[in-house]
Amino acid sequence: MQDVADEHGGSRGGVYLYFPSMDKLFQEVIKKRNKEKFSIISKAIQDNEPFKTVLANYMALQKERLLCIENSLFRAYCEYIFSKPKKAVQAFRDMQLNPLRKSVMSIFTLGVNQNVIRNENISQLVDHFIIVIDGLSVLALAEALTEEVVNEQFALLESLVRNIDTNSD
DSSP, rough: HHHHHHHHSSHHHHHHHOSSSSSHHHHHHHHHHHHHTTTHHHHHHTTOOOOHHHHHHHHHHHHHHHHTTGSSSSSHHHHHHHHHHHHHHHHHHHHHHHHHHHHHHHHHHHHHHTTTTTOSSHHHHHHHHHHHHHHHHHHHHHHHHHHHHHHHHHHHHHHHHHHBBBBGG
């Protein structure tokens, strides 16, 4: 906590006033980062930008994150989750997964609302996107992910979207 206080020119007591522990401080950093990460996509959805553009931008952000994972907080997040008892981090994990699922769902809801895709198995599609991208994230941490693999997996995800395209009937 002293390092945090020194970095921001405050006192350790001041840091403890807002964050009773390093765990709470870390959790707030992760929450803030996730909110910022999806702000671009959220704004595009609010502005009713074309579904295909929003989805392409989301995929591009994910690809960039996957290929530069060493510069992300994902490694610290994983180390944190796996270093704590399951019950101690369950609420925190849910707090991370639920907004992610909501964000991805909002992208596909945009496509349904714009009549670009059918509202067919959207919930399962969202879950599949999250599972694939999180799986790729783990591979990236293990330094076993290449751009070619990301491109192949994203092409498969995009083919799932094309299968529910309103023009594919």
